[in-house]
Amino acid sequence: MTSRPSGSRIKNETPFILKVLRRNVSIVAFLVVAMSGMIAVYWYFNPNPASVEAVTGAVAAESRDFFDPDAPLAPILKPVKPVPVTQRTQQSPPPLRIGLIAGHRGNDSGTECEDGLTEVEITSDLVEKLATVLRESGIRIDSLDEFDPRLNNYFATALMSIHVDSCDYVNDLATGFKISGSPYTDSSQFSICVQQAYVEATNLPYHPNSITPHMADYHAFREISPGTPALIIEVGFLHLDRDRLVNDSEDVVNGLADGILCYLEEVR
Numbered sequence: 001m002t003s004r005p006s007g008s009r010i011k012n013e014t015p016f017i018l019k020v021l022r023r024n025v026s027i028v029a030f031l032v033v034a035m036s037g038m039i040a041v042y043w044y045f046n047p048n049p050a051s052v053e054a055v056t057g058a059v060a061a062e063s064r065d066f067f068d069p070d071a072p073l074a075p076i077l078k079p080v081k082p083v084p085v086t087q088r089t090q091q092s093p094p095p096l097r098i099g100l101i102a103g104h105r106g107n108d109s110g111t112e113c114e115d116g117l118t119e120v121e122i123t124s125d126l127v128e129k130l131a132t133v134l135r136e137s138g139i140r141i142d143s144l145d146e147f148d149p150r151l152n153n154y155f156a157t158a159l160m161s162i163h164v165d166s167c168d169y170v171n172d173l174a175t176g177f178k179i180s181g182s183p184y185t186d187s188s189q190f191s192i193c194v195q196q197a198y199v200e201a202t203n204l205p206y207h208p209n210s211i212t213p214h215m216a217d218y219h220a221f222r223e224i225s226p227g228t229p230a231l232i233i234e235v236g237f238l239h240l241d242r243d244r245l246v247n248d249s250e251d252v253v254n255g256l257a258d259g260i261l262c263y264l265e266e267v268r
């Protein structure tokens with residue numbers, strides 16, 4: 001047995017820490033690689049101090065425009081533009097629905113000409129054509145008789161009753177139309193819309209001062225539900241306006257349709 005000098009024995013002894021490292025070389029290698037990676041990532045994404053200052057300064061200055069102008073510069077404050085909050089304060093409006101009464105239909109003939117032409121023929125024809133035009137605009141139409149049972153508590157966006165004035169010759173001024181609105185529900189806007197559109201389409205004169213009590217106190221006004229604006233219109237005189245009402249009713253129908261559409265625009 002050879003005994004070595006004690007000094008060389010000490011020299012050859014591997015330090016404990018190195019032994020541990022050598023034994024766990026794979027873990028050590030992993031830790032070194034991972035740390036290098038993290039340092040690289042940190043170095044790559046860490047902005048230099050000057051640019052950080054520039055960005056936060058600009059953001060804070062911009063923010064002051066949106067918020068309190070006297071507020072101090074915030075270090076980092078993402079500007080959020082104020083957006084108005086819209087709230088639904090009421091329920092969606094019900095679908096548009098218009099009631100059209102064909103004057104005298106289902107009850108009597110109305111005014112009558114010597115040759116047998118009757119008011120109810122005209123009103124029925126006009127309501128049919130008017131309903132077609134309005135339905136094409138997506139409006140729900142109820143075509144109603146003069147004393148239609150549905151008029152009892154009838155509720156709609158609006159109700160229009162169509163009549164025609166006398167077939168007797170009165171004088172040369174007996175041409176044109178009259179409108180009377182319901183006294184129970186504010187129907188003024190509806191009346192104004194129909195009056196203006198009807199004049200524009202037909203050029204017929206408007207007679208505001210010859211409303212009969214029969215028109216002002218029209219039975220349907222009392223029967224329908226409160227809250228349904230309603231009017232009765234005498235669309236013309238069957239004597240002087242006959243040709244326009246019978247053979248050339250397109251303008252008449254368009255005038256009535258435009259008046260209703262005008263009102264629907266107002267209440268929409």
Ligand SMILES: [Zn+2]
Nearest residue numbers: 103110163164
């Ligand atoms: Zn009538």
